[in-house]
Amino acid sequence: MKAVHFGAGNIGRGFVGVLLHQAGYEVVFSDVAAALVDALNAADSYTVREAGEGGRDTTVTGFRAINSAAEPQAVAQEVAEAHLVTTAVGPGVLKFIAQHIVDGLQLRSAQLPPLQVMACENAVRATDTLRGEVERLAGSQWPQLRAKATFANTAVDRIVPGQSGDTGVDVTVEPFYEWVIESAPFGGDRPQIPGVHFVPDLEPYIERKLFTVNTGHASAAYLGSAAGHTTIAASLADPQVSGGVEAALRETSALLVAKHGFSAADMAEYRAAILQRFRNPALPDTTTRVGRQPLRKLSRKERFIAPAAEAAELGMGVDGLLAAISAALTFHAPEDDEAAQLQRALAEVHQGSVTADEFTAEITGLGPEHPLFPRIREEVRRCAG
Numbered sequence: 001m002k003a004v005h006f007g008a009g010n011i012g013r014g015f016v017g018v019l020l021h022q023a024g025y026e027v028v029f030s031d032v033a034a035a036l037v038d039a040l041n042a043a044d045s046y047t048v049r050e051a052g053e054g055g056r057d058t059t060v061t062g063f064r065a066i067n068s069a070a071e072p073q074a075v076a077q078e079v080a081e082a083h084l085v086t087t088a089v090g091p092g093v094l095k096f097i098a099q100h101i102v103d104g105l106q107l108r109s110a111q112l113p114p115l116q117v118m119a120c121e122n123a124v125r126a127t128d129t130l131r132g133e134v135e136r137l138a139g140s141q142w143p144q145l146r147a148k149a150t151f152a153n154t155a156v157d158r159i160v161p162g163q164s165g166d167t168g169v170d171v172t173v174e175p176f177y178e179w180v181i182e183s184a185p186f187g188g189d190r191p192q193i194p195g196v197h198f199v200p201d202l203e204p205y206i207e208r209k210l211f212t213v214n215t216g217h218a219s220a221a222y223l224g225s226a227a228g229h230t231t232i233a234a235s236l237a238d239p240q241v242s243g244g245v246e247a248a249l250r251e252t253s254a255l256l257v258a259k260h261g262f263s264a265a266d267m268a269e270y271r272a273a274i275l276q277r278f279r280n281p282a283l284p285d286t287t288t289r290v291g292r293q294p295l296r297k298l299s300r301k302e303r304f305i306a307p308a309a310e311a312a313e314l315g316m317g318v319d320g321l322l323a324a325i326s327a328a329l330t331f332h333a334p335e336d337d338e339a340a341q342l343q344r345a346l347a348e349v350h351q352g353s354v355t356a357d358e359f360t361a362e363i364t365g366l367g368p369e370h371p372l373f374p375r376i377r378e379e380v381r382r383c384a385g
């Protein structure tokens with residue numbers, strides 16, 4: 001069995017790659033980072049090190065890597081012959097992966113079982129987004145290609161911090177992992193991957209993950225950074241920050257209970273386990289990694305605005321989420337383009353060339369009629385000074 005995995009970064013090697021290896025797939029990593037591709041091809045194996053209590057090392061073998069920017073035809077050929085395609089490139093990059101899938105499906109024999117495609121990104125219905133791009137690029141050819149692929153949404157959870165430069169392609173991860181996949185697209189032919197859960201409806205699971213793990217993580221990063229901390233563990237050790245994170249998560253939990261019928265007790269347990277994971281002292285995770293791309297994180301369907309908007313529509317509390325959003329607005333990270341863009345936009349509000357209304361609408365995607373809009377505009381005015 002062969003899997004082509006796009007994005008050989010942290011989660012690619014430290015989660016998807018290792019589980020596909022354990023499932024018995026030959027993994028062909030595809031990435032645009034030439035040095036990473038060369039390093040993977042020079043290695044016979046790499047080690048996934050689980051840091052923290054109960055952690056163990058796993059050796060991954062049986063992989064290759066291809067530079068998809070330099071050798072798109074070779075990637076298309078691999079896709080044509082593969083059983084499975086996964087991605088972990090970031091939601092904004094899926095549109096660039098779509099062409100490789102179209103090219104691969106064009107070369108794929110109609111006698112082969114459908115290619116199973118899953119985007120393992122932190123976003124609701126990321127695989128649907130990828131499928132939409134594939135359909136758009138295939139255009140009039142889509143009716144001939146559609147039977148050659150199956151697309152399934154998934155939710156993936158494992159904290160994989162940025163890796164220090166001196167460990168080669170080895171990767172340090174937390175011991176915990178969870179991979180939930182929607183079952184319907186596969187019919188009777190589900191991929192057999194260790195530890196994976198199949199569910200008929202993914203929406204409650206991806207929202208629970210994104211609006212708890214990722215809302216909490218991002219809150220820790222932004223509140224922690226505002227308080228002068230550089231790591232997530234140090235941020236959580238600060239009672240002011242951990243109190244702020246817990247306040248935001250109590251609000252998202254209340255929404256998830258109301259919307260999806262999770263029990264309040266289960267959500268309290270889920271939150272406690274997540275906060276414990278964030279506190280893992282053996283995991284060198286930083287506020288800059290977790291807070292990366294604040295414009296994405298502040299967008300309409302993401303971890304702050306989506307739950308806060310729904311909670312506000314239902315008349316539920318959002319003070320904790322607003323405090324975290326406010327901290328996000330002032331997030332400084334010199335090497336993060338989106339953080340720099342956000343600060344430039346906020347400076348324009350300060351100078352008066354952009355109004356707080358325009359900024360709020362642009363950043364959050366909310367209309368002025370939305371009940372959350374004036375609450376965020378107030379934070380924008382305060383942060384812009």
Ligand SMILES: NC(=O)c1ccc[n+]([C@@H]2O[C@H](COP(=O)([O-])OP(=O)(O)OC[C@H]3O[C@@H](n4cnc5c(N)ncnc54)[C@H](O)[C@@H]3O)[C@@H](O)[C@H]2O)c1
Nearest residue numbers: 007008009010011031032033088089090096121122159160
């Ligand atoms: N790291 C985590 O803890 C974690 C956990 C769950 C989900 N995720 C999600 O996984 C995705 C990747 O995150 P990450 O932390 O591994 O990031 P990363 O930056 O470590 O890895 C992304 C990789 O994608 C590659 N890439 C970029 N453009 C590409 C392209 N056009 N074709 C092929 N490869 C390309 C990059 O070179 C990089 O190696 C994101 O959506 C993230 O939200 C991350």
Ligand SMILES: O=P(O)(O)OC[C@@H](O)[C@@H](O)[C@H](O)[C@H](O)CO
Nearest residue numbers: 122156157158159160214217290
């Ligand atoms: O990957 P992002 O930028 O969407 O979010 C940063 C972290 O919160 C994220 O990578 C977590 O570590 C991960 O989602 C845990 O499962």
